[in-house]
Amino acid sequence: MSRIDKYFKLNMNSATKQKTSGGCGCGSTSGTCKPQNQETAVKTTSCSCGSDSKSCRSHQEKSPISDEEFFKGAIDAAIGDERKKDGFDQVFDVKMDRRNAFKKLTASLLIGAGAVSSCTSIVSSNESKEKSQIDWEEQFKGNYKLMGDNEKKATVDRLVRSYQLRTGKNISMSSKNAEDDVLFGYAFNISKCQGYMDCVSACVEENNQDRNSQMQYIRIHEMKDGKGFNFNEADDNYYYEVPAEGHFYMGTQCFHCDNPPCVEVCPVQATWREDDGLVVVDYDWCVGCRYCMAACPYDGRRFNWSKPEVPEEEVNKTQHYLGNRMRKKGVVEKCTFCVQRSRAGENPACVEACPTGARVFGNLLDPDSTIRWVLENKKVFRLKEDLGTEPKFWYFID
Amino acid sequence: MNKNITAIFLTLSLLIALFFSSCKHKEEGYHSLTDKIQARSKHYKGTSISLEKHIEGLNLIEVTENEITFSIPTRKDQIKSFKCTECHIKPLKEMQNADIKKAHWNIKLKHANLEVMNCVTCHNGNNIDKLKSLTGHTIDFDKSYKLCSQCHHKQSKDWIGGAHGKRIGTWVPPRVSKTCVNCHNPHSPSFDTKWPARFNTQKVKERK
Numbered sequence: 001m002s003r004i005d006k007y008f009k010l011n012m013n014s015a016t017k018q019k020t021s022g023g024c025g026c027g028s029t030s031g032t033c034k035p036q037n038q039e040t041a042v043k044t045t046s047c048s049c050g051s052d053s054k055s056c057r058s059h060q061e062k063s064p065i066s067d068e069e070f071f072k073g074a075i076d077a078a079i080g081d082e083r084k085k086d087g088f089d090q091v092f093d094v095k096m097d098r099r100n101a102f103k104k105l106t107a108s109l110l111i112g113a114g115a116v117s118s119c120t121s122i123v124s125s126n127e128s129k130e131k132s133q134i135d136w137e138e139q140f141k142g143n144y145k146l147m148g149d150n151e152k153k154a155t156v157d158r159l160v161r162s163y164q165l166r167t168g169k170n171i172s173m174s175s176k177n178a179e180d181d182v183l184f185g186y187a188f189n190i191s192k193c194q195g196y197m198d199c200v201s202a203c204v205e206e207n208n209q210d211r212n213s214q215m216q217y218i219r220i221h222e223m224k225d226g227k228g229f230n231f232n233e234a235d236d237n238y239y240y241e242v243p244a245e246g247h248f249y250m251g252t253q254c255f256h257c258d259n260p261p262c263v264e265v266c267p268v269q270a271t272w273r274e275d276d277g278l279v280v281v282d283y284d285w286c287v288g289c290r291y292c293m294a295a296c297p298y299d300g301r302r303f304n305w306s307k308p309e310v311p312e313e314e315v316n317k318t319q320h321y322l323g324n325r326m327r328k329k330g331v332v333e334k335c336t337f338c339v340q341r342s343r344a345g346e347n348p349a350c351v352e353a354c355p356t357g358a359r360v361f362g363n364l365l366d367p368d369s370t371i372r373w374v375l376e377n378k379k380v381f382r383l384k385e386d387l388g389t390e391p392k393f394w395y396f397i398d
Numbered sequence: 399m400n401k402n403i404t405a406i407f408l409t410l411s412l413l414i415a416l417f418f419s420s421c422k423h424k425e426e427g428y429h430s431l432t433d434k435i436q437a438r439s440k441h442y443k444g445t446s447i448s449l450e451k452h453i454e455g456l457n458l459i460e461v462t463e464n465e466i467t468f469s470i471p472t473r474k475d476q477i478k479s480f481k482c483t484e485c486h487i488k489p490l491k492e493m494q495n496a497d498i499k500k501a502h503w504n505i506k507l508k509h510a511n512l513e514v515m516n517c518v519t520c521h522n523g524n525n526i527d528k529l530k531s532l533t534g535h536t537i538d539f540d541k542s543y544k545l546c547s548q549c550h551h552k553q554s555k556d557w558i559g560g561a562h563g564k565r566i567g568t569w570v571p572p573r574v575s576k577t578c579v580n581c582h583n584p585h586s587p588s589f590d591t592k593w594p595a596r597f598n599t600q601k602v603k604e605r606k
Contacts, residue, residue: 370560
């Protein structure tokens, strides 16, 4: 497998010019680009890739590749590059034709133009240059799932710095990976829940959910005694003193299925199951198609129809990349079992907030954990078990 | 004839292939989540995560019940007027007769009815710094859960296992759980009704 060097890199504040080789966004690898045409094109109009015109011209020095090399490259691009790549590599380290190249270039034109204008400008401050540099690198970063630890740290550092530049406030963001020998599980005691909704409040505050649309991950359903789980007649937005006579309460949220249908349908793999069982979303990779919402049988996912807004003083500044960091408009989000808390050893905010002790959280792989005791000693069941989604969220009664 | 044999052979091999392939419908090769939990917890070695900050400033005692060991916060240092003998200098009988001010006016027993229990069901009039069991054994205030478990044995079993009550702060071992009186007022143990913590006005609009 031939590894192609990055043919393009924007390094705005560095004085050294980068050496480039191989293919170019203009499509030289496809062999359709004629050297003479290109020379004139480069001479008259500057290269579309940005300010550093050197990087685009480099391929002129090379003779056009042979058919054999081209086919080898094409196969490489199609199936050969199954190995994990990250960052720039995911975007750039693929051979592409002219059409694809232009597609990618236009998509990034705005951000690129902004970056270039501010980086070449003498008037704009160092801060705005840094901001553009961050925006640029964030635009072209890879899928979090495929990143190495260094890359994860880099993107988290960029996001923290970017927040600092924009608001002047400091946040801490973690990129802690799943721990070995941990599989998170949750149990909910229906007999104990009184419908106080303290969990909902705690969740909204912990996870920086949009205050405008009053998004909430947890729903507490009030159901009539003797009617069983009848979601059609249940009310999840009651407001009177609870528990109400003749009713019982049960909560739903993302169940972190072990066989999650939402993950299966995501066309861009922006959502996946981590090794500790958490089903997470990379908000920067999500394209907002909402297939996952349609696939989820439990109504576990929420969509940001508008830009999520949280008053600055209410922002929870202890964040995780996969958890409660600020989202943007047009992405899907959901309960992460408070990944920023649970991976640090704490209980999720809802468990912490529940005054009745209806919520039990723990490590399913630890034979001595309380969650395991519940599963082994109480009569437990899960919602829609017959679907085979294997939720890691059990209900039980006293 | 030959054709028949080939057909039978083909169907057989297809069936065998189906048999083997149908068993592995998940990438990890587990039939169900329960199987996965069983298999993967066999070699459980513990996690490197540890958390101390949630128990900072808490005095704990270790309890072992039903072969399960965990810690609970102590109680005596939480009772404002402990030790009781600072006021109860004489046995209760004599103090009731003596001409002194009425005390504990704020405590109303809202537990079981008076046929079942009164103050001295749990408190020991002759040794007021300790509690006593139904059979007259002394129980320390720090282990008051033993008192509760005399009647509420089902809840007690659940609490010891972890299905009733709350853990303090963390899911990682070692386990620290709240004891009965951390959530329930022993003199009025049931929870009051209250208003929900929030009401979603946006949802009301959307449903119109």
